[in-house]
Amino acid sequence: MSQSDILLSAKGIDVTYGAKRHLFGPAGGGIKVLHSVDIDIRCGETVGIVGESGSGKTTLGRALLRLVDISAGTIHFDGKDITHMPDAEMRPLRRRMQMIFQDPMASLNPRHTIRRILVEPLLLHGLATNRRDAERRVAAILDRVTLPHACLDRNPHELSGGQRQRVGIARAALLEPDFVLADEIVSGLDVSTQAQVLNLLKELSRDLGLSMAFISHDLSVIRAVCDRVYVMRNGRVVEEGDCERVFAAPASSYTRMLLDAIPLPEIDPHWLGRKSLIEEASDA
Structure with missing residues (x-):
């Protein structure tokens, strides 16, 4: 992956909630919810972040937008280091x-x-x-x-x-914007409405050239809209890759468990040519 193609990049991200700040030395204690997470999002790419409740996927999304503080690591957006960028300098980037x-x-x-x-x-x-x-x-x-x-x-x-x-x-x-984070945005909707909203997002992403991170616990939704996927468990990335590869031949036993837990049709080498569950629902 060429560095010039990457819009948003996070390396070695740790997030700790409830850490106590000391007068001298670094903060200590608290609960560590992200452990050395790396993620790259290319220009015009839709990346899925998937995992069970408590896996850290929403915390990761908010960290990418600088909505929660990170305790270690770096975040770059469009070539700029925004890890500790002051709010006044971040403000023009917020729109993007x-x-x-x-x-x-x-x-x-x-x-x-x-x-x-x-x-x-x-x-x-x-x-x-x-x-x-x-x-x-x-x-x-x-x-x-x-x-x-x-x-x-x-x-x-x-x-x-x-x-x-x-x-x-x-x-x-x-x-x-250049980048949009969508956090479980269809989880409370019926299947037909999910299909409409997801198809709308796909159209906007294509027509506007958006990069997007799509957070979900539902692999069928990730399969419908994403180019690549990061699978998270207990605050760590356990698998990453193109959706085609991950769905056809998951390397992690945890990913295989997630796939087994949802009603996906059997995946064959030609799955990209088939309609997803979401697309089938929108046709119904």
Whole structure:
């Protein structure tokens, strides 16, 4: 993998929760939840991060975005070392590194209309010259994510779960990011809505040239949308590789256990030419 192809790279990442800071010397104690994790994400690539609950996958995702502090290791974004970059210097990069949350109700202000939720970030980041321009951009993205324009004057609680998740996707896409972290974004949706949301993400990633990290406990979802996958267990990466190879011939016994635990069709050498469970559900 050429270094020039890599948008986001983390090396030797440790995260410890509850460590006590001392007046002299490094922090100590606490619970270590990530152990020397390495991950690279290429430009335009969708990478899956998969594992059971408590495996550390969400902590890793938040560490990549500098939303949690790391206790060891380095993080580079677009060639810049952002490991300990001050907030003032990180601010311009925040727009380029977006997150779509598992629970959109927790990330959408319940007191704001969808119009305000989508328009204000455009004005804040200077991506729209005025409110009229912002409204035009919002109307275009609503069409893209197949949300009716009537949603604009509603509050988040007045929308369905799938509609709220589309608002989260629209908000991230509006800011023209280079990298998007999607954290278990379809876990609370029915299979048909999952298919629609995943197909939407695949289209946006392709059309906008996004790099994406897709966190999930469901290997069938990872198989549907990702190019490569990192399998995590107890805060460590136990397997990494192209989805084709990992699904066809997993090297780790833990990966084999995950594959055995979900209702995937039998994998043959031509599995890439077959429809995934998600695609089959969307056709149903």
